[in-house]
Amino acid sequence: MNRLYIIPTPIGNLEDITLRAIRLLKEADIILTEDTRKSKILLTHYGIKTKLVSHHKFNEHKSIKQIIDWFHQGKKVSLISEAGTPSISDPGFLLIRECLRNGIEVECLPGPTAFVSALVNSGLPTDKFCFEGFLPHKKGRLKRLSQLASEERTIIFYE
Numbered sequence: 001m002n003r004l005y006i007i008p009t010p011i012g013n014l015e016d017i018t019l020r021a022i023r024l025l026k027e028a029d030i031i032l033t034e035d036t037r038k039s040k041i042l043l044t045h046y047g048i049k050t051k052l053v054s055h056h057k058f059n060e061h062k063s064i065k066q067i068i069d070w071f072h073q074g075k076k077v078s079l080i081s082e083a084g085t086p087s088i089s090d091p092g093f094l095l096i097r098e099c100l101r102n103g104i105e106v107e108c109l110p111g112p113t114a115f116v117s118a119l120v121n122s123g124l125p126t127d128k129f130c131f132e133g134f135l136p137h138k139k140g141r142l143k144r145l146s147q148l149a150s151e152e153r154t155i156i157f158y159e
Contacts, residue, residue, distance in 0.1 A: 028077060084112050085108070
């Protein structure tokens with residue numbers, strides 16, 4: 001059965017990766033990554049020689065057909081991001097959706113996600129929260145903040 005593995009990668013410390021993640025990265029035929037140069041550091045550290053293919057917000061619309069073709073050819077494909085869990089404010093959503101549409105299973109491994117660590121370390125209430133990701137840079141930023149001003153849950157933004 002074809003399956004896309006979504007593999008979280010360490011945020012800052014190369015040792016913050018699971019043994020299963022390392023095994024799956026070694027077993028993959030292709031690793032899709034946001035930044036091949038940064039990912040190469042992680043893979044070299046763990047002796048992983050799997051082929052890296054660039055998959056980022058500027059090429060993901062164009063590369064999805066090729067990736068689906070790789071699955072149909074029986075290739076084992078995994079997706080990583082620069083740091084943390086792919087698809088959380090990083091590329092991945094479009095590929096995951098297309099895999100599911102094509103009957104390709106998707107499995108996300110547990111692992112580092114920046115906002116979870118930040119939330120836990122903050123001392124703010126963690127029982128209910130709202131993740132907003134990145135705010136608009138300029139146009140719409142104040143409007144979005146105004147819309148969220150009455151939100152009672154802890155709000156998490158990326159900056």
